[in-house]
Amino acid sequence: MKKLFYILFLYAGLISCSNSLDVVPVGQLMGGNFPATDDDAIAATNGIYQPNTGISTSLAYMIDLTTETTISGENPNSGGGLLGLLQWDPTNSYVTSVWTALYTGITSANDVIDKLTASKTITESLKIRLIGEAKFLRAYYYFYAVQFWGEIPLVLHNIDGTGTTRAAVDDVYAQIVDDLGGAADNLPDASTYSATDKGRASKGAAYALLSKVYLVWGQTSDTGGTTAKKEKFYKSIEAANSVTGYELEENYVDNWAINNKNGKENIFSTQHTLGQVSDGSGGDHLAHCAFASGFSNTLPHVVISDIKYYDAFDDRDQRKKGTYAKELYNPAGDSIFTFILPRYRKYIDVTNPLASASNRNIDRTILRYAEVLLLKAEATNEYNDGPTSEAYDAINQVRRRAFSHFPITDPSSDDLLEGLDYESFKEKIQEERVFELTYEQNHWLDLVRWRIYVKTLKESGVNAVYKKQNVELKNYRFPIPQSQRNINPVGLWQNWGYDGYDEAKTGANPYAGFE
Numbered sequence: 001m002k003k004l005f006y007i008l009f010l011y012a013g014l015i016s017c018s019n020s021l022d023v024v025p026v027g028q029l030m031g032g033n034f035p036a037t038d039d040d041a042i043a044a045t046n047g048i049y050q051p052n053t054g055i056s057t058s059l060a061y062m063i064d065l066t067t068e069t070t071i072s073g074e075n076p077n078s079g080g081g082l083l084g085l086l087q088w089d090p091t092n093s094y095v096t097s098v099w100t101a102l103y104t105g106i107t108s109a110n111d112v113i114d115k116l117t118a119s120k121t122i123t124e125s126l127k128i129r130l131i132g133e134a135k136f137l138r139a140y141y142y143f144y145a146v147q148f149w150g151e152i153p154l155v156l157h158n159i160d161g162t163g164t165t166r167a168a169v170d171d172v173y174a175q176i177v178d179d180l181g182g183a184a185d186n187l188p189d190a191s192t193y194s195a196t197d198k199g200r201a202s203k204g205a206a207y208a209l210l211s212k213v214y215l216v217w218g219q220t221s222d223t224g225g226t227t228a229k230k231e232k233f234y235k236s237i238e239a240a241n242s243v244t245g246y247e248l249e250e251n252y253v254d255n256w257a258i259n260n261k262n263g264k265e266n267i268f269s270t271q272h273t274l275g276q277v278s279d280g281s282g283g284d285h286l287a288h289c290a291f292a293s294g295f296s297n298t299l300p301h302v303v304i305s306d307i308k309y310y311d312a313f314d315d316r317d318q319r320k321k322g323t324y325a326k327e328l329y330n331p332a333g334d335s336i337f338t339f340i341l342p343r344y345r346k347y348i349d350v351t352n353p354l355a356s357a358s359n360r361n362i363d364r365t366i367l368r369y370a371e372v373l374l375l376k377a378e379a380t381n382e383y384n385d386g387p388t389s390e391a392y393d394a395i396n397q398v399r400r401r402a403f404s405h406f407p408i409t410d411p412s413s414d415d416l417l418e419g420l421d422y423e424s425f426k427e428k429i430q431e432e433r434v435f436e437l438t439y440e441q442n443h444w445l446d447l448v449r450w451r452i453y454v455k456t457l458k459e460s461g462v463n464a465v466y467k468k469q470n471v472e473l474k475n476y477r478f479p480i481p482q483s484q485r486n487i488n489p490v491g492l493w494q495n496w497g498y499d500g501y502d503e504a505k506t507g508a509n510p511y512a513g514f515e
Contacts, residue, residue, distance in 0.1 A: 035115060041122045044112050045130040048137045051105040052270050056364045057285035057301075058094045058101070062148065062478065063441040065302055068460035068468050069309050069434070070443075073292075073299025080301065085467045086457075086475060090482035090498055098148070099481050102141040109138035110158050132186035136201035136209070139179035143213055146172040147445055148478045150495065165491035173217045180210040184242070190267070191245055198262045198271075199363075204243050205268040208367045211239035211375045218382065219449050229382075236379035243267070246369035248401045248408060252322040256346045261363050267372070270364035282361025290344040290439070291357040295330045295337045302439075303341050305462045310342050313435060316414075317402050321345065323438050328353060344439045365440050370398050374436065378429045387425040392418055395429065398436060448476055455515035473511040474498060 035041040057080075064070045065084045072084030079093035088095060112134040116127050145152045146169060154167035154175060183206040190202035218232030249255055249265045262269070272282035289301035304310060304324065313320035324342035329335075332354060346365075349356040356362075373394040380391035396415045397408045405412040416428055433446055447453040457471040474497025485492045496510055 035119065036121055038123050038126055041112075041116060041119070041126065041130055044108075044115070045133050048105055048108040048112060048134055049271075051101040051108070051141075052137075053272070053276070053283055055098055055101045056270060056272075056283075057289055058098045059144075059441045060286055060289065060302060060439070061094050062098060063444040064439055066475070067443045067447060068457050068462055069305055069438065070302055071299075071305040071462075071466045072301060073303060074301050086471050087467070088478065090479040090485070090494065092479075092481075095148075095478050096481040096483055099145070099484060102145045103153075105141040106138055106145075106155065107158055109134045109141070110156060113138070114157055128186045129188065132183045132206075133201045135179040136183035136187065136206050139176045139183065139213070140209060142172055142176050142179075143209070146176070147216070147448070149480060150477050153491070163488070163491060166493065170217075170221055170223050173213065173221070176213050177210065177217075180206050180213065184210065189245055190262075199269065201268065204245060205367060207239045207242040208267045208372050208375075211236045211243070211372060211379070212367075214239060215375055215379045215382070216445075216449050218379075233379045233383035237376055237383060240372050240376035240379065243369070243372045246372075248370055248397065250401070250404075250406065252318045252401065253345070255365060255368060256362055258349055258351060258362065265369045266363075266365070267367040267369060269366050269368075272361045272363050274359060274361050276361075281359055284347070284360045284362055284364055286364055286439075287347040287349070287360045287362045288357045290347040291353070294354070294357065295328070295332070297340045299341070300343065303343065305460075305466060305468070307341065308461075309438075314403075316404075317435065318404055319402050319435055323435075325350075330354075346439055370401070370436055371442075373398050374429065374433055378426070381422060381425045381429065386422040387418070387420055389418070391425065392416060395432060398432065402435070451514040453514070472497065473509065473514060476511050476514060 035044050061072075061080045061083045065072055065080065066086065066088075070084070072081050074081040074084075076082070076085060082088050082092060083094060113131055116122060116131050116134070119127065122130075142152075142154075150169055151166035152172060153164040154172050155164055156175070183201065184203055187201055187203045187206055190198075190200075190204055193200055193202070214232045214236035218229045218236065221228075246267060247264045249260075249263060254260045254263060255265055257263075261271075270284070272284040274280065274282050277283040290303075292300040310320070310324050310326065313323070323345055325339065325345040325348055326342040327336050327338050328343070328348070328350065330337045330353070347356075347362050349359065349362060352359065377387070377391040377394035380394070381387045384391075392415070396412070399414055399416060400406070400408040400410075400412045403412065403414040405414060420428065430446070430450065433442065437443075444453070447456050453476060454471050454473060457468045460468050462468045474495070477495045479495055479498040480492050485494065496507060501509075
């Protein structure tokens with residue numbers, strides 16, 4: 001493209017000079033000699049978080065709505081409706097907006113890293129921490145981008161953004177790993193942050209994301225063969241073991257409680273508070289979309305696709321009622337309302353359900369300790385070609401909490417029993433991630449990295465009106481937004497299948513053998 005980031009700078013805003021992560025834009029501050037003071041540096045770094053606060057819905061649409069578990073109650077011809085029907089194309093509004101948001105964040109991170117590195121006026125200890133935050137966030141944004149689009153522009157200094165072409169997937173992952181390693185070395189533990197700094201990137205967040213990155217990279221890249229894969233799986237385990245200072249909440253639903261933000265299981269989340277956006281709400285559309293139609297059986301923007309996914313939970317599993325609301329107390333009528341299709345309970349404020357969809361102030365969970373345990377179990381199974389006692393212990397801690405068995409270090413009758421082979425344990429991990437992480441923006445990414453996306457949707461049995469069975473191999477990636485290709489058609493070639501299936505034009509099918 002002629003200028004990859006020209007449009008993106010128009011969206012880059014910084015936030016208040018206070019340490020708080022309340023996202024209130026205060027305009028462009030990166031020119032001239034900025035940052036000159038510690039407060040300047042904090043404001044600049046806060047601005048890197050900003051793009052993340054506006055994409056909760058878009059990520060849910062791209063990651064949850066595009067799977068077999070979720071359907072849309074929106075107009076079928078809208079951007080979200082088309083994602084739900086697996087009919088997205090390069091002009092889809094959500095695909096475009098997520099690309100813009102991610103690269104806006106990357107652009108801001110690049111600026112902060114370069115300017116703080118060169119600065120002679122910022123307190124050294126603060127500079128080290130803020131560069132660590134910037135590197136974590138750059139890695140976070142690139143991790144979504146490489147999973148969505150594969151080869152992507154890899155720009156680390158904004159002066160290099162002109163005429164950029166798509167970089168190899170392995171190069172992108174290598175940079176992500178490098179950034180997260182630097183972040184882990186320089187960020188503090190979350191427990192050391194003051195109350196106004198809660199929600200910032202921390203050492204634990206860097207290690208948790210690093211564990212996930214190594215696992216996904218190992219599963220999706222064939223470069224270097226088995227030896228390289230094993231090394232990545234081993235490093236995923238190491239990173240997971242480095243995540244310390246967190247515990248599972250005894251009550252699963254407390255992870256989304258308004259009065260328990262940044263609780264003991266939370267590692268990293270998008271911070272949403274009332275008054276954060278111009279309409280006075282918290283801006284988290286996950287909460288709006290899950291309960292947009294309120295106490296009625298009119299479908300909200302996103303909802304479970306089939307009651308069978310609710311019924312798949314054991315009734316004793318507290319995640320069933322924590323994930324879904326089949327029944328919900330309606331204070332307006334002082335009665336219990338029953339939904340034909342359960343609503344996503346995680347993003348309904350049951351202490352104030354009538355205002356939940358408009359308040360939109362529940363934080364979006366990104367990383368929590370339960371997932372770290374599941375990542376460790378999965379990476380251990382991959383590394384050893386079968387589960388070890390450490391893998392069983394990790395997954396069983398998650399299961400024990402689910403079935404309210406405490407302390408979670410003690411054996412339970414609901415434990416996954418030893419004796420499974422590699423494939424059987426992998427299937428249990430895949431099942432457990434659905435039970436544990438539904439509507440947490442993981443499912444499409446999981447199905448893609450396991451290479452079972454097409455098979456899963458074709459065999460889902462979801463009502464054909466939602467067109468889940470029409471999934472194609474090209475849906476293993478999203479298309480490069482057409483607006484970006486219009487700027488740089490040579491450097492940003494289109495992903496396979498979205499320009500037709502002519503191998504002379506698009507290359508050979510890169511998904512041959514994927515299920």
